[in-house]
Amino acid sequence: MATIRPRPIESLEAYKHISPDSGYPTVVHPHYNPKIKAHIPPDPPLEEFTPLKDRGSHADPEKKALFAVAKAVDLTESIGTELKDAQLSQFNHQQLDELAALVGERGVVFFRDQDLTIERQVEIFGHFGILDKHTTQKDTKHFVVRGSNADWRAVSKYTPWPMMEFHADTSFEINPPSYSLLRMEEHPEVGGDTAWVSGYGLYDELSPNMQQLLEGLHAIHTSRFQYETTIDYFNDEPNRPPVDTHHPAVRTHPVTGLKALSVNLTYCTGFAELKKAESDALLQFLNLHIHSADDHYVRWKWAVGSIALWDNVRTLND
Numbered sequence: 001m002a003t004i005r006p007r008p009i010e011s012l013e014a015y016k017h018i019s020p021d022s023g024y025p026t027v028v029h030p031h032y033n034p035k036i037k038a039h040i041p042p043d044p045p046l047e048e049f050t051p052l053k054d055r056g057s058h059a060d061p062e063k064k065a066l067f068a069v070a071k072a073v074d075l076t077e078s079i080g081t082e083l084k085d086a087q088l089s090q091f092n093h094q095q096l097d098e099l100a101a102l103v104g105e106r107g108v109v110f111f112r113d114q115d116l117t118i119e120r121q122v123e124i125f126g127h128f129g130i131l132d133k134h135t136t137q138k139d140t141k142h143f144v145v146r147g148s149n150a151d152w153r154a155v156s157k158y159t160p161w162p163m164m165e166f167h168a169d170t171s172f173e174i175n176p177p178s179y180s181l182l183r184m185e186e187h188p189e190v191g192g193d194t195a196w197v198s199g200y201g202l203y204d205e206l207s208p209n210m211q212q213l214l215e216g217l218h219a220i221h222t223s224r225f226q227y228e229t230t231i232d233y234f235n236d237e238p239n240r241p242p243v244d245t246h247h248p249a250v251r252t253h254p255v256t257g258l259k260a261l262s263v264n265l266t267y268c269t270g271f272a273e274l275k276k277a278e279s280d281a282l283l284q285f286l287n288l289h290i291h292s293a294d295d296h297y298v299r300w301k302w303a304v305g306s307i308a309l310w311d312n313v314r315t316l317n318d
């Protein structure tokens with residue numbers, strides 16, 4: 001669910017510190033914002049748990065039950081499938097398992113003109129596993145996403161969090177969410193698209209030597225920059241304190257057996273096994289690699305009633 005609303009850049013603490021010479025802010029790190037230091041998150045960090053078996057492992061590989069009620073149209077060769085002539089709200093457990101398998105293969109699955117309610121959305125998503133709670137989520141069962149048309153190129157001068165880069169949602173958690181589901185309730189007349197890149201494709205396009213290097217590395221994920229920016233720019237209050245985790249830079253899907261690059265530009269700051277200069281250089285290369293992946297990229301034009309369900313570990317979205 002997304003509403004595109006402008007947010008003035010002046011909401012940043014930096015704009016309270018204007019240079020008398022240039023008339024622009026002296027770049028102030030958010031730590032200078034007293035609200036960050038004063039905020040006490042009400043919840044503890046999430047504890048690690050053993051994930052349930054991926055629902056795709058229970059599916060019929062041919063997906064006969066799913067394709068009996070929905071027509072699958074691939075949007076690109078590499079990633080993205082739209083299911084037509086079907087209502088997600090009516091899927092039974094077998095069809096949901098086959099949908100999970102399809103997401104595992106295609107990365108992201110789309111629907112249009114859906115009648116799904118919040119209650120049914122929560123029920124369906126609970127079929128796929130243990131429900132996650134976003135760090136700023138207020139409702140116990142769902143998270144409302146609101147867009148913005150602010151100039152992120154300007155905002156990024158004054159906050160350390162690259163919030164509009166390709167990312168996997170809350171990848172910094174000790175148990176990152178396996179799936180994400182977004183339903184559109186409001187939408188502007190123009191804009192508001194979302195793009196996804198296939199982690200499978202990103203891995204496959206690397207040379208064997210680079211694949212081997214990355215398979216031996218752990219990416220450093222952190223929520224610290226998001227935590228600070230959430231308070232400084234969005235004037236919100238995170239539920240949990242910031243965390244840092246290490247996750248494999250390459251992950252293998254438990255059902256498809258395919259390997260995927262699992263490094264994103266929003267939450268990853270380097271690699272545990274490398275020195276800083278090496279980490280910085282590798283991240284710079286992967287930034288170019290991700291943004292050059294036109295052949296493993298799909299762009300979705302939203303409308304009210306549209307739904308996207310995607311693999312949150314083996315795709316990146318922006």
